[in-house]
Amino acid sequence: MLYFSDLLPYSDLFFSGLMTTVELTILTTFLGIALGTSCATIKQYGHHLAKRLVTTYVELIRNTPFIVQLFFIFFGLPSIGFKLSPWEASVIALTINLGAYSTEIIRAGLNNIGKGQIEAAKVLGLNFRQMLVHVIFIPAFEKIYPALTSQCVIVMLGSAVISQISVEDLTYAANLVQSRNFRAFESYFVTAFLYLGLSVLLRFAFNLLGKRLFAFREAR
Amino acid sequence: MSLVDLHQVHKYYGDFHVLKGIDLSINAGEVISIIGKSGSGKSTLLRCINGLEAYQKGGIVVDGNEVTSEDVQVRRLALSVGMIFQNFNLFPHKTVGENVMLAPTIVLKKSKAEAEKIARNMLEKVGLAEKFDNYPDTLSGGQQQRVAIARALAMSPKVLLCDEITSALDPELVGEVLKVLETLAEEGITLILVTHEMNFAREVGNRVVFMHQGKVWEEGDPKVLLTNPQTDELKQFLGAVL
Numbered sequence: 001m002l003y004f005s006d007l008l009p010y011s012d013l014f015f016s017g018l019m020t021t022v023e024l025t026i027l028t029t030f031l032g033i034a035l036g037t038s039c040a041t042i043k044q045y046g047h048h049l050a051k052r053l054v055t056t057y058v059e060l061i062r063n064t065p066f067i068v069q070l071f072f073i074f075f076g077l078p079s080i081g082f083k084l085s086p087w088e089a090s091v092i093a094l095t096i097n098l099g100a101y102s103t104e105i106i107r108a109g110l111n112n113i114g115k116g117q118i119e120a121a122k123v124l125g126l127n128f129r130q131m132l133v134h135v136i137f138i139p140a141f142e143k144i145y146p147a148l149t150s151q152c153v154i155v156m157l158g159s160a161v162i163s164q165i166s167v168e169d170l171t172y173a174a175n176l177v178q179s180r181n182f183r184a185f186e187s188y189f190v191t192a193f194l195y196l197g198l199s200v201l202l203r204f205a206f207n208l209l210g211k212r213l214f215a216f217r218e219a220r
Numbered sequence: 221m222s223l224v225d226l227h228q229v230h231k232y233y234g235d236f237h238v239l240k241g242i243d244l245s246i247n248a249g250e251v252i253s254i255i256g257k258s259g260s261g262k263s264t265l266l267r268c269i270n271g272l273e274a275y276q277k278g279g280i281v282v283d284g285n286e287v288t289s290e291d292v293q294v295r296r297l298a299l300s301v302g303m304i305f306q307n308f309n310l311f312p313h314k315t316v317g318e319n320v321m322l323a324p325t326i327v328l329k330k331s332k333a334e335a336e337k338i339a340r341n342m343l344e345k346v347g348l349a350e351k352f353d354n355y356p357d358t359l360s361g362g363q364q365q366r367v368a369i370a371r372a373l374a375m376s377p378k379v380l381l382c383d384e385i386t387s388a389l390d391p392e393l394v395g396e397v398l399k400v401l402e403t404l405a406e407e408g409i410t411l412i413l414v415t416h417e418m419n420f421a422r423e424v425g426n427r428v429v430f431m432h433q434g435k436v437w438e439e440g441d442p443k444v445l446l447t448n449p450q451t452d453e454l455k456q457f458l459g460a461v462l
């Protein structure tokens with residue numbers, strides 16, 4: 001027999017866990033994409049040494065498990081004097097992770113911008129920063145928007161791991177509830193359902209933003 | 221003093237000697253047609269004039285300023301030299317109006333209202349006032365190229381460089397673009413165009429420059445030069461295009 005009603009007393013816990021995950025997702029999505037955009041720009045247009053540095057960072061993150069990155073930041077860094085709260089460590093770890101993966105994605109978008117666009121911007125007198133902002137970024141993001149959206153969803157789902165360093169997110173709530181009422185099936189079922197809802201919402205938000213940013217697409 | 225002055229310009233791509241000592245002097249208001257075989261260095265010449273490419277020897281002076289290809293220099297040149305490309309290179313995510321308004325707004329720091337007024341004027345001039353809010357992808361090639369001309373004109377350049385700007389167009393669309401150029405020529409803008417349109421060069425141009433193997437092989441009055449070429453190379457070239 002299943003007893004979903006046994007979860008009701010813990011609905012506040014689920015709700016606050018959900019909110020924590022939402023907050024963290026919004027924050028790290030913004031920060032991660034900002035980091036990825038900066039790194040992709042450096043990789044595409046930057047100087048030799050800066051490119052090497054970015055490549056090293058990206059490969060380091062993409063070839064190690066997220067949980068190890070998180071533990072390193074939370075448990076490892078204090079030994080060299082960086083003491084971080086679980087929340088801070090999570091924000092940093094998730095941002096760095098999304099930053100690395102999105103660097104490669106956004107780079108592909110930048111690569112897709114024709115030389116002609118850049119030359120047109122140059123001969124109109126735009127400086128490098130103006131060219132990025134007004135000419136390059138929007139069409140570049142349009143090309144890779146679905147991939148970027150998926151990566152953000154992946155990182156959001158991966159954030160479940162931060163319950164391991166006792167950030168009270170959705171997964172933390174699920175663990176806590178099932179340890180109290182032993183309703184593991186119900187607890188994780190509901191949690192899975194909530195993550196699914198978050199994924200749908202996140203994709204929906206991205207689509208909405210995409211419609212605004214890429215209005216020119218409709219014209220084709 | 222002439223508006224554009226090239227003195228013994230040499231340009232290399234690696235070991236490849238593309239421009240071999242170009243001397244060329246262009247006065248304000250002149251319409252110069254540069255003709256020549258593919259690979260003779262016509263595009264490279266234009267791109268050296270506006271600093272898109274660096275050259276290794278000689279000198280180029282535009283409107284009293286020495287041209288180097290430093291980024292800052294390209295931007296300063298952009299104030300006096302406009303360029304139009306074979307493939308239009310309009311910004312696809314901006315409407316026609318936004319394409320034209322962009323540089324006046326962010327480079328010349330004009331107010332939005334002012335930039336819009338300029339943009340509407342320029343689009344009127346190329347006959348596309350009603351396309352202000354359309355996206356480039358919805359326009360024909362000929363229309364896109366006219367928008368590109370309007371975009372360049374919005375910066376009130378002294379010289380307009382055109383690199384085979386009708387070559388990517390369907391034959392029936394070439395006329396509308398040439399017509400715009402003709403109007404500009406009548407208004408006295410300085411035009412340097414790489415072109416295969418011999419009729420245009422003859423009827424509208426003041427001078428034809430024939431390039432061959434990285435050199436100015438022959439130059440002169442279009443009506444004289446095109447009917448009475450002096451060198452075998454030009455004869456051969458004209459035989460091939462006419």
Ligand SMILES: Nc1ncnc2c1ncn2[C@@H]1O[C@H](COP(=O)(O)OP(=O)(O)O)[C@@H](O)[C@H]1O
Binds near residue numbers: 238257258259261
């Ligand atoms: N970026 C480049 N790198 C190396 N070689 C180039 C480059 N651009 C042009 N060239 C070479 O320089 C020569 C002249 O090119 P170009 O000026 O484009 O000629 P045209 O416009 O007369 O056809 C050609 O042989 C071409 O292959």
Ligand SMILES: [Mg+2]
Binds near residue numbers: 264384
């Ligand atoms: Mg060419």
